[in-house]
Amino acid sequence: MYETRAYDNDHGDPVIVIVATGTHDVSRLAQLLNTGNSEQVRLARQVLNQVRRHNGGRAALRLLAEHGGPDLLTQVGQTPPLFDPPMADMPLPPVAGDADPAERLIKAYAGLALYDYALARRIYPGPSGGPEKTRRWALRYGQAALRYGIVLLLRELAKRDPAQANEVTNQLLNAWDDGGDEVSDWLVEWGIDAEKVIQAGYQDALTVDVYLGAATDEEHKLRAELARQDEKFGEQNHPDGTGEAFTNEFGTIIGPYLAKVHQRLCLEAADNGTLTWRHILLEEVYEALAETDPERLKAELLQVAAVAMQWRRAIDRWAARAATNAEVPAGGEKTSA
Incomplete structure (x- = not known):
């Protein structure tokens, strides 16, 4: 109310x-x-x-x-910000009020700094990697350097004055909880337009995979599955098999036809209230299989992946609704790409 x-x-x-x-x-x-x-x-x-x-x-x-x-x-x-442990046995950082928070933060960020440095070295795109891949690498490398810097400074401070190191750590934890508002005030004092910086970050979050924050559980699982496939099959370089290469047993090109069929089925299901994730995913899959242009094919495959992840999220939501005896939808409007 x-x-x-x-x-x-x-x-x-x-x-x-x-x-x-x-x-x-x-x-x-x-x-x-x-x-x-x-x-x-x-x-x-x-x-x-x-x-x-x-x-x-x-x-x-x-x-x-x-x-x-x-x-x-x-x-x-x-959960403390800028922290998402990639390994089960990674040291956990402190929360405000913990005993010896400086020592706990030093250990946690030392582990994460090493992890980030290793990851940055592996994903380094090289001179021909393109601006977005280079930027992603630079941000990951910068995150490693940030954590290493916190570890280095806190270690030195803890050697000289453990109590002050704990006090500074608690100030950090409280500042992170407040979302960095104090930083905005500092920038304004220095003549920097903090609002423009904030808006630039918001815009990048909408347009570029900057990967500054913590990964979600499903993102970890997706990366783990990619790593599993790489380990099992190595680098895979198969033909696309789409467009003119997608034929039936008589040699007839069927990709565009099947794409239209599944577009119609998806629209009909949405109109009569029987739309399912099966309809949506198959529409995106067959649209991808009809493509021959590499850039358009990549765009369609990205939509396939996005729909699959949205379907997975919906399954989790249905489970949560079932736990509260809420109704699980049987079909409805199409809301994905």
Whole structure:
């Protein structure tokens, strides 16, 4: 339930009060604030840091994540930022309030720095790698250097003053929870337009796979499957077998025909309310099999991969709904590419 109130305070300034009560309404309000412009996102961080201090608030954020929304509970601090352990036995970083946080952060970031350096060396694209691959490598290498720098400075500080090293570490943990607002203030003091920097980051997040943040569980599993295939089969360089090469037993090219068939089946299923992920995936697959142009084929294959990942996410959402006795959809509008 939402309640609102508007009034002027003693100084004549306008005041608006919005009260959200209940798990569902709190989770919806948190998501709404978190998807706006940079000022709204700053407000969202402030609200979320307050919400997650209470059991009911954490329950609301968990509900949002379980039903397909963003994992705001993790994003605002339950798991320290810039940290997603790639190995089960990787040292875990501290959280605010832990004993000896400096030592724990040193060990955790030393392991991650080594991991990132190894990964950066493996994905180095070389002179002909193109700007996007080069940028991705540079960002990963920069992340390794950042973690190494934190380890080096904290180690030296811990040798001289362990108490101060712990104090600095806790300041880091709290600053990360606040989303780096202090950095924006510093940039403004130095004459740098912090808002432009923020907007550039938002834009890159929409257009380029910068991979600065923590990978999701499904991204880890996808990378693990790619690594498994590389280990089992080595580098694979098969013919595409698409376009004119996709024929039936009589030598007739059938790719474009099957693409149109599955486009029609997908549209009909959407119109009569029986659309399934099978319809959507097969439409994308046969559209890819009809292509001969390498760039268009790559674009279609990317859509196939994206639909497969969306299907996988939907399965997780259905499981969450089943746990709360919510209805699982049998068909509906097509929402993917």
